[in-house]
Amino acid sequence: MTARSFALLVYASAWFKRHYPAAFCAGLLRAQPMGFYSPQSLVADARRHGVATLGPDLNLSAAHADLEPHAASTGGVAIRQGLAAVRTVGQAVAEQIVAERDTGGPYDSIGHLTDRVQLPRPVVEALATAGAFTSLGPDRRQALWTAGAAATTRPGHLPGLALGHDAPALPGMTAFEIAAADLWATGITPDQHPVRFLRDHLDRLGAIPAARLPATADGTRVTIGGAVTHKQRPAAAGGITFLNLEDETGMANIVVSPGLFARERTALLGATALLVRGTAQISQGSASLHADRITVLDLRGLSSASRDFR
Structure with missing residues (x-):
């Protein structure tokens, strides 16, 4: 009976990986920490099978890994990393960020996030390092500059009191630096090994x-x-x-x-x-x-x- 149960698990896992590779990998990422392979190895294997993995995004990510449409990815869907996967964030804070977004609408800046959700500086800086604010406009260096000032604001404070929200012109990160930032922040380099x-x-x-x-x-x-x-x-x-x-x-x-x-x-x-x-x-x-x-x-x-x- 034990052998039959393991055989069924192997067959079912292989079937899902073959027919729904993005969903299979996202499910494994949601279940971390577990198993023999690290998230980095799971994502690398998915990438070799044509599945795109996208980094965490303040307005697009769920608390945990999820799927979103992506024409260039196998099956037409990509894996979107969850906010909880970012270093220092964790499930409770990620769920708080997502819940506030769902009820109050998307965030339009880093300051808009910290105005609505009280976050410690390490969390804001880790989100910036992970590229979670890139879709809002600032690249990672600019987001890191802004993160410290934004973290001093609190819900209910008068807007505009914190200084340093506007980052100066800074050089963008190289592909090597982005990979290092991804690995530090999430343990995953989604674009390349x-x-x-x-x-x-x-x-x-x-x-x-x-x-x-x-x-x-x-x-x-x-x-x-x-x-x-x-x-x-x-x-x-x-x-x-x-x-x-x-x-x-x-x-x-x-x-x-x-x-x-x-x-x-x-x-x-x-x-x-x-x-x-x-x-x-x-x-x-x-x-x-x-x-x-x-x-x-x-x-x-x-x-x-x-x-x-x-």
């Missing part, structure tokens, strides 16, 4: 994308670089550690022997991204890399902690 910014560097090092590993001849020595998403050491594996490396093309399974783990323990336990050389093991549709050399890969703050030994 952070490793994409290192692809030229990885190409120069001779590293192949993770998606090419299954097409590599068995026994070939290759190098792969990516963010570490998981570490596992099953009790029945004889001390072998299994890693998952993720780049903009997919995930690669890495096998680390006890000896290599002992030699590279500091890197394996502490680094959020690695460059791994090893021998491709390709058999019956499965692909892995048996590591023989490990180097720390610097993602310059564009990676999050892996889910280890769960």
Whole structure:
């Protein structure tokens, strides 16, 4: 009976992922924290299947991940990140922001939000960092400038008392800086995987994308670089550690022997991204890399902690 129940769950999950990929991913995001894969990995997988993910938006986001029409996304719908996913916001504050919007109408500025909902400065600044105010006009740097002043206003205060609402002309963020801001604020880079910014560097090092590993001849020595998403050491594996490396093309399974783990323990336990050389093991549709050399890969703050030994 237990096996039958698990089989049904696997079948139903696969069916929903195949036919309703955006709704399936949004449902998983709503259920966080849970499961084996992080929100970043879930969104990256959805993106590889043509599903667009949109950042949090003050006037368009629900409290949690939801769907909205999007012609360029698989199935005609995209995932819209929820306000509760933004660092320091949380469910209660997100629901308060949404409830006020539903009853009093859309917000037209950052100050309009803080006039109507009492928010501490870290919350307003986190929303600005996440790009939640971008549709109102200011880019993220300008929104961050305004956030501090806006947070000093309170519902019922006379308008115009707080200074600093009007940001000066500031340079816009680069794509790299936006990705770093997204990752800090929500743990997700909706537009592109952070490793994409290192692809030229990885190409120069001779590293192949993770998606090419299954097409590599068995026994070939290759190098792969990516963010570490998981570490596992099953009790029945004889001390072998299994890693998952993720780049903009997919995930690669890495096998680390006890000896290599002992030699590279500091890197394996502490680094959020690695460059791994090893021998491709390709058999019956499965692909892995048996590591023989490990180097720390610097993602310059564009990676999050892996889910280890769960």
